[in-house]
Amino acid sequence: MIAVLARRAGGLIITLLAVSFLIFTVMDVLPGDPAEIMLGTSASPDTLAALRREMGLDLPFLVRYLHWLGGALTGDLGTSYTYGVPVAGLIGERLQVTVPLAILALAISIGLAIPLGVLAASRKSSVADFLVGLFSHFSIAVPGFWVGLILIIVFATTLGIMPAGGFPGWAAGFWPAFKALILPAVALGLPQAGVLTRVTRTAVLDVLGEDFVRTARAKGLTPRAALWLHAVPNALIPVVTILGLQFTFLIAGAVLVENVFNLPGLGRLAYQALAQRDIIVMQDVVLFFCAFVILMNFAVDIAYLFIDPRLRREGGV
Amino acid sequence: MSLFRSFCRRPQLWLGAFVTALLFAVALISLVWTPLSPSKMQIVHKLKGPFDHGLLGTDQFGRDVASMLMVGTWNSLSTALAAVIIGGVAGTAIGLFAAARQGFVEQLLMRVCDVIFAVPPILSAMMLGAFLGAGRFTAIIAIATFMVPVFARVVLGSARQIWARDYVTAAQSIGKRPLGITLVHILPNVAGQIIVQTAIQLGLAILTEAGLSFLGLGMAPPAPSWGRMLADSQTYLGLAPWLAILPGLSIALAVFGLNMLGDGLRDVIDPRAESG
Numbered sequence: 368m369i370a371v372l373a374r375r376a377g378g379l380i381i382t383l384l385a386v387s388f389l390i391f392t393v394m395d396v397l398p399g400d401p402a403e404i405m406l407g408t409s410a411s412p413d414t415l416a417a418l419r420r421e422m423g424l425d426l427p428f429l430v431r432y433l434h435w436l437g438g439a440l441t442g443d444l445g446t447s448y449t450y451g452v453p454v455a456g457l458i459g460e461r462l463q464v465t466v467p468l469a470i471l472a473l474a475i476s477i478g479l480a481i482p483l484g485v486l487a488a489s490r491k492s493s494v495a496d497f498l499v500g501l502f503s504h505f506s507i508a509v510p511g512f513w514v515g516l517i518l519i520i521v522f523a524t525t526l527g528i529m530p531a532g533g534f535p536g537w538a539a540g541f542w543p544a545f546k547a548l549i550l551p552a553v554a555l556g557l558p559q560a561g562v563l564t565r566v567t568r569t570a571v572l573d574v575l576g577e578d579f580v581r582t583a584r585a586k587g588l589t590p591r592a593a594l595w596l597h598a599v600p601n602a603l604i605p606v607v608t609i610l611g612l613q614f615t616f617l618i619a620g621a622v623l624v625e626n627v628f629n630l631p632g633l634g635r636l637a638y639q640a641l642a643q644r645d646i647i648v649m650q651d652v653v654l655f656f657c658a659f660v661i662l663m664n665f666a667v668d669i670a671y672l673f674i675d676p677r678l679r680r681e682g683g684v
Numbered sequence: 685m686s687l688f689r690s691f692c693r694r695p696q697l698w699l700g701a702f703v704t705a706l707l708f709a710v711a712l713i714s715l716v717w718t719p720l721s722p723s724k725m726q727i728v729h730k731l732k733g734p735f736d737h738g739l740l741g742t743d744q745f746g747r748d749v750a751s752m753l754m755v756g757t758w759n760s761l762s763t764a765l766a767a768v769i770i771g772g773v774a775g776t777a778i779g780l781f782a783a784a785r786q787g788f789v790e791q792l793l794m795r796v797c798d799v800i801f802a803v804p805p806i807l808s809a810m811m812l813g814a815f816l817g818a819g820r821f822t823a824i825i826a827i828a829t830f831m832v833p834v835f836a837r838v839v840l841g842s843a844r845q846i847w848a849r850d851y852v853t854a855a856q857s858i859g860k861r862p863l864g865i866t867l868v869h870i871l872p873n874v875a876g877q878i879i880v881q882t883a884i885q886l887g888l889a890i891l892t893e894a895g896l897s898f899l900g901l902g903m904a905p906p907a908p909s910w911g912r913m914l915a916d917s918q919t920y921l922g923l924a925p926w927l928a929i930l931p932g933l934s935i936a937l938a939v940f941g942l943n944m945l946g947d948g949l950r951d952v953i954d955p956r957a958e959s960g
Contacts, residue, residue: 378795385799393811508940510891512898513914513932516921520929524922531921619804623895627918638899641810649814657802664802 371672379665386657387439391432394650400424435650444651449643454651457636464534465625465632468548468555469617473610475556476563481599481606483560484567489594491572499564506561511620515554515627522550532629551628555620559613566609570602577601604671611667618656697948703941704883711758718751723906731924741926743916749927752908753934759820759909761938763902764889767824771831772882778832779839780870783847784862794840797833805830805892809901818901826896827889838881842874876953883946887939894935910935 402418403410410418419425423434438444444454487499523531529550535543574580575598583593622634629635633652640648719738726746734741740749778797782790809826816822846852846869855865896902897911905912910931917927 382795382799382802385795386802389799389803390811393808394814504940504943505936508887508943509936510894510898510932512895513928513935516914516918516928516932520921520925524925615801615804619806619892619895622806622810623898626899637807637810641814644814646814649811653803653807653811656804656807660802660804 368672372669375665375668379661382661383658384436386661387436387654388432390650390654390657391435394646395428395431439651439654445647447640447645447648449640449645449648454648457648458633458652458655461631461633461636463537464548464630465621465634467545468552468625468630468632469621471548471552472556472559472617472620475552476559477610479556479560480563481567484564484606485571485594485599487564487568488571488575489590496568499568503561503564503568506557507565508561509558510623511554511558512623512627514557515551515624518550518554519627532627534630547628547630551624551630554627555617555624558620559617562613563606563609567602567606570605571598574598574602607667607670611664614660614663618660694948694951696944697952700883700941700944700946700948703937704945707757707761707938707941710754711761714751714754714758718748718754720748720751722747722751722755722908724748731920733924734926734930740930741924743913743927744920744924749913749930752913753910753930756908756910756913756931757934757938759903759907760890760893760897760911760935763820763823763893763909764827764886767827767889767893768831768882768886770824771828772835772878772885774828775832775835776839776874776878778836780843780866780874782836782840783843783870784866786844786847790840793836797836800829801833803830806895806899809896810899813901818904820903823893823896823902826901827892830892831885831889834885835878835881838877839874842877843870846870846873876949880946880950880953883942883949887942887946890935890938890942 400415400419402415402422402424406414406418423431426434435445442455444458446452447454447457450457483499483502487496490496518529519531522529530547532547534547537544571594575594577598579601580593580598583597584590588596618634621632622637624630625632625634626638633655637649637652637656639645640652724747726742728746729737729742730744730746732738732742732746734749738748738750740753743749743752778793782793805826808829809822812822812826843866849869852865852869855869860868893902893909894911894914897909898915900912900915902911903909913931914928917924917931920927
């Protein structure tokens with residue numbers, strides 16, 4: 368168990384280093400001089416040279432990479448050129464919006480997907496199964512940011528019961544801030560719910576055919592008890608896998624949904640950094656997002672070791 | 685004949701094929717004909733509702749929405765298709781190579797794929813866009829990059845199983861080279877999986893392209909694209925909701941059709957797989 372854990376952790380560190388190197392290289396080798404991008408083409412050569420020195424652009428590539436990486440590891444992500452404040456602080460501030468948004472979206476998608484998936488599987492080929500299938504096909508096909516626009520049309524401009532966008536901040540009280548996150552979370556969570564519903568249905572159907580479910584029924588358990596006590600817990604393993612993979616899409620969705628609802632989150636920060644050519648903020652936010660995706664997948668991997676004892680052997684199954 | 689019967693038993697395949705064919709037809713027709721020029725502005729007719737002026741109304745500049753949607757179909761589809769073809773060919777090549785070499789090379793290539801997969805396409809497009817500028821090229825490269833690991837993993841998984849078959853061992857034992865075996869025995873046997881993935885990933889690519897265009901990282905204006913039309917509609921949500929509803933429905937219909945087609949094809953090609 369410990370050997371497997373150590374090997375996975377080693378893999379995690381290598382992947383994180385590789386991703387950071389990839390991001391740094393992409394930002395570095397692409398045509399365009401960050402100093403010139405920031406100051407514009409009309410800047411004098413002296414000003415450009417001074418900014419390059421200040422940004423450390425005159426140093427060799429590897430030195431710059433190690434400097435950036437060392438900074439990132441110690442929490443010093445550099446200073447934003449447009450805001451003039453440390454990037455770490457900016458990210459921390461924006462996380463107060465993005466983290467609750469992502470958690471709420473996940474809660475909505477899990478809260479919809481598991482009951483619907485189990486319902487569809489337990490009544491295979493019924494009208495309920497057909498309707499759930501229709502829901503999941505439709506929600507996979509719609510872009511989350513479009514769902515956001517439709518929600519604004521219905522709940523903000525037509526009914527006027529929800530804010531159309533913006534975020535009052537947690538200082539304004541829990542309810543106003545939470546209310547501002549509800550529609551964005553639905554927009555972000557709905558497409559995820561479609562995927563999860565399908566996976567849950569398939570996984571529960573697979574497990575329902577297993578011998579232990581039959582044994583549970585033979586012991587006298589009601590179909591409902593056999594379903595919820597024996598089938599569903601075992602079916603959750605593939606659901607957790609997909610949940611791990613969905614984080615990539617959750618982040619991509621957050622960038623879009625935060626823009627639709629004008630939420631000052633991390634995705635909007637990345638977008639604004641792009642518009643303002645704030646390279647250092649872009650680089651840091653992308654690294655942060657990617658590290659988050661990798662860590663979440665790692666967490667799912669580790670969760671398996673606890674769920675499925677067969678995987679604890681060296682080499683797995 | 686049995687293939688024909690199996691097609692008849694699968695309505696979702698037919699539905700998917702029909703919607704996808706419709707999508708391609710609209711895209712191709714838009715190259716030669718649209719009801720009006722999608723760039724023609726008629727300010728006097730601005731923000732007219734569907735059937736009020738033209739079939740689907742007009743936008744804030746009085747441009748015909750139906751024509752813009754038609755051209756948008758071509759722009760979105762061609763960008764997504766180019767990205768999937770580039771990513772699919774590169775990913776398939778990597779998957780086939782990894783399966784043929786196995787061992788360290790396979791491990792290394794798959795780790796590289798993991799690293800690429802960790803960067804969401806929206807973010808890679810933003811990074812590329814910061815330097816290359818927004819545009820179709822940036823969108824294609826960003827989406828294609830994300831597709832490479834997807835195809836590589838699917839192809840590797842199937843190809844490894846084929847490499848373990850007796851007829852491949854037989855081919856090896858009579859001295860056939862890995863490249864020959866890959867082309868003659870492996871590729872034809874994984875082709876079905878590649879076709880299924882192409883349909884599913886095309887849907888995903890359309891969604892991503894729409895997202896990129898929405899952020900202004902897709903095709904440059906005035907070329908209409910579904911994502912850009914949605915972005916432009918934001919200012920008029922209360923006044924002209926159809927400007928937001930119609931492009932979104934187009935995206936949803938296109939992705940729905942391609943997903944149905946992909947699922948249907950999977951059922952035909954690999955009946956053991958449960959598409960859910």
